[in-house]
Structures are given as structure tokens and as C-alpha cells.
Amino acid sequence: MPTLSQVIIFFGPPGAGKGTQAAALSATLGIPAISTGEMLRQAARSRSELGKMLERVMASGQLVSDDLINQAVDERLRRQDCQAGCILDGYPRTVAQARFLESLLQQLKLPEPVVFNFELEIENLIHRIMRRRHCPKCGRIYSVNPNAQFIRCQKDGALLVQRTDDSPASIRQRLELHKNTCAELLDFYRARNYHEIVASRTPNRVSEQLLAHLGMRMPSARVASYPQAAMAHAGM
Numbered sequence: 134m135p136t137l138s139q140v141i142i143f144f145g146p147p148g149a150g151k152g153t154q155a156a157a158l159s160a161t162l163g164i165p166a167i168s169t170g171e172m173l174r175q176a177a178r179s180r181s182e183l184g185k186m187l188e189r190v191m192a193s194g195q196l197v198s199d200d201l202i203n204q205a206v207d208e209r210l211r212r213q214d215c216q217a218g219c220i221l222d223g224y225p226r227t228v229a230q231a232r233f234l235e236s237l238l239q240q241l242k243l244p245e246p247v248v249f250n251f252e253l254e255i256e257n258l259i260h261r262i263m264r265r266r267h268c269p270k271c272g273r274i275y276s277v278n279p280n281a282q283f284i285r286c287q288k289d290g291a292l293l294v295q296r297t298d299d300s301p302a303s304i305r306q307r308l309e310l311h312k313n314t315c316a317e318l319l320d321f322y323r324a325r326n327y328h329e330i331v332a333s334r335t336p337n338r339v340s341e342q343l344l345a346h347l348g349m350r351m352p353s354a355r356v357a358s359y360p361q362a363a364m365a366h367a368g369m
């Protein structure tokens with residue numbers, strides 16, 4: 134287990150497997166995985182005026198404002214559990230957010246981030262998103278047969294649900310947005326601690342790539358921690 138703090142950014146289109154890998158790497162490194170999308174979905178569930186506004190923005194596939202997301206990340210990174218760093222999944226998504234994060238990390242005396250860019254072809258992304266379900270109780274992500282109904286979480290038995298923004302129209306909009314914003318953001322990070330990840334490989338192979346860049350080996354118990362792989366193999 135590394136003793137130095139680490140800040141890791143997962144960048145990539147929706148459906149590239151960032152959430153699955155963030156959960157696994159979080160367990161390996163002992164630092165929290167922070168998904169700004171998940172933070173927003175939680176806020177949206179409150180049904181306050183802000184929650185309803187967030188729900189609309191997310192369902193349309195657009196980004197929420199830089200100010201709002203920067204403020205949420207600022208609050209989150211100041212919490213005790215981020216003292217040794219964190220994995221950021223889905224943040225930053227704009228250059229303004231990247232600049233904000235840079236100064237926040239300096240203030241918090243955290244190191245410069247290691248950036249992983251998950252790359253996957255569009256057909257593969259759409260295929261994966263249409264199969265994506267998650268447990269509303271524990272947040273585990275699964276890949277299922279899209280026609281199967283009433284599938285339960287292997288951990289706590291809750292019925293799996295589909296994200297409301299995983300509709301075909303919203304998926305197209307989010308993929309388009311990612312394509313348009315990614316060049317500028319990658320220019321910002323490419324000259325730094327930046328690595329491209331072949332995200333079409335199996336979850337274990339993707340984990341190996343990430344760990345190799347971090348100078349680590351795959352923990353032996355890892356295979357069992359990928360529920361989506363297990364379900365795919367079970368033909369679900």
C-alpha cells in the first residue's frame with residue numbers, strides 16, 4: 134500500500150468503464166473514488182429546486198455549470214478522507230475546471246494529478262451503456278442483457294436500475310459533448326503525467342494497465358470484484 138498521497142483523474146467518454154475501475158482502484162489504494170456524476174445524481178434525488186434543475190441538465194446530456202461543480206469538488210476534497218488523495222471520475226471536464234483543480238490541489242498540498250484517458254470506439258460505448266445497470270443501494274455497476282428484467286444486486290439483493298440519462302438521445306448528446314470538449318482538456322494535460330488506456334480490454338486487463346502506470350501489480354483477489362464480468366460470463 135503506497136504511503137504517499139496520490140490524485141488520479143479518470144477521463145473518458147460515458148460507458149468507458151471509469152466507474153468500475155475507480156471502485157476497484159479505490160479499494161487497492163485506500164483512497165476514495167469521487168464521481169461528480171454520482172454526487173449530482175444524489176443531489177438531484179433531494180427534489181429541491183436545485184435538485185430538479187440538476188435532473189433536467191443531466192437528462193439533456195449537457196454539463197452543469199463550472200461554478201457549481203467546482204464548489205462541490207472543493208467541499209468534497211477538503212474532507213478528512215481525501216488527505217491521502219483521491220480518484221476523480223468525471224472531473225475535470227472543462228479547462229476551467231482543470232485550472233480550478235490545479236489551484237485547489239496546491240492549496241490542499243496534494244500532488245499534481247496522474248491523468249488516465251480511457252479510449253474506446255463509439256459502437257462499443259453505446260453497446261456498453263445500453264447494458265449498464267446499477268444497484269440503487271450500494272452503487273455497484275453491472276453489465277446485463279438489456280432485455281432481462283428484475284435483476285438483483287449480487288451484494289445486497291436490491292433490484293438493479295438504469296440511469297435516467299442512459300437513454301439513446303442523451304447518450305448521443307453526451308458522446309458528442311465529450312468529443313467536442315476533450316481535445317482542449319487533453320491539450321492541458323498531455324504534457325503532464327498523462328497516460329492513454331485501452332478501455333476495450335476486459336476489466337482485469339484495464340486494471341493491469343492502470344496499476345502498471347502507477348508502478349504496482351494487480352492484487353490476487355481482484356477478479357472476484359467485477360460483478361459485470363461475472364454476469365456477462367453467466368450469460369445474463
Ligand code: AMP
Nearest residue numbers: 147169170191195196197202223224226
Ligand atoms: P457521469 O456520471 O460522469 O456520466 O455524469 C453524468 C452527468 O452529470 C453528466 O452528463 C453531466 O450532466 C453531469 N456532470 C458530471 N460531472 C460533471 C462535470 N465535471 N462538469 C459538468 N457536469 C458534470
